[in-house]
Every structure is written in C-alpha cells, then in structure tokens.
Amino acid sequence: MANNKLTDERIQELLLKFTRDSYRLNGSETGMALGDAVFALCELREHRIAEGALQRGYAAAEQVSFCLDELNVPKDAGYGPLSLWDRVYQYGEISASERAELQQRRKADEQEVR
Structure with a gap:
C-alpha cells in the first residue's frame, strides 16, 4: 500500500497503528521515529481539513459574487x-x-x- 494515495481513512489507520507501536517501543529510536510520524500525519490531516474549509469558502464567495452580478450591484x-x-x-x-x-x-x- 506504499504507492497508494493517503486517504483520510488510511491516515486514521496509520495514526492508530503508529501511536500504539510508539508506546510499545517507548524510548527506542524506532519509537521516537514513529512518534514523529504520528505528529506529521496529524499535521497532514489538519492541513487537509483547513484546505477543505478554504475551498468551501471560495465556492461560497463565488456564488455571492455571481448573485451580486445578477442584481447589478x-x-x-x-x-x-x-x-x-x-x-x-x-x-x-x-x-x-x-x-x-x-x-x-x-x-x-x-x-x-x-
């Protein structure tokens, strides 16, 4: 699955697995690397959420602008x-x-x- 796109569901699966494994490997270099991966995946998830909200905002602004154009404002x-x-x-x-x-x-x- 390394070549597939990281879907939201896959990110959630990896977060759960990496979090569990990082606690099990606490203190080791592998555990710390998994902790860094968890942090990066959380940032990616938050970025996607923010990007989606921004796109919805752009779409709404376009609709408002179109309506104002139709009303000759x-x-x-x-x-x-x-x-x-x-x-x-x-x-x-x-x-x-x-x-x-x-x-x-x-x-x-x-x-x-x-």
Whole structure:
C-alpha cells in the first residue's frame, strides 16, 4: 500500500497503528521515529481539513459574487474596485432604500383608498 494515495481513512489507520507501536517501543529510536510520524500525519490531516474549509469558502464567495452580478450591484465605487463584502453592504443599502420607497408607496396607496 506504499504507492497508494493517503486517504483520510488510511491516515486514521496509520495514526492508530503508529501511536500504539510508539508506546510499545517507548524510548527506542524506532519509537521516537514513529512518534514523529504520528505528529506529521496529524499535521497532514489538519492541513487537509483547513484546505477543505478554504475551498468551501471560495465556492461560497463565488456564488455571492455571481448573485451580486445578477442584481447589478456595482463592482467599482469610482475610487477603485469594491471588495466582495463592500458589495454585499452596498446591496443591503440599496435594498433598504428600495424597501423604504415601497413602504412609502404602500402608505400613499392606503391613504388614497380611504
């Protein structure tokens, strides 16, 4: 299995085996090497978890950007490009002003009906 990709399941199997063997060989050079291997495998596992979270974050940001593009929220404020979060804030401001206008129109319509 040395030539196969280290899957998450294989990493877990190796962690359990190396941890058990390093305790059994405590104090020997082999035991210390197994301890180092356990540490490296733990770092690899944590790196993969963080990388997966980062990829999910990128995908979500792309989706938000696409939606803002569809809603015609500007990408530039005249002084330079807006960050994604500035565009989200700007959309909120636009939506708030549109809601306020809609409420005023509804009030005006209600007064006309009376």
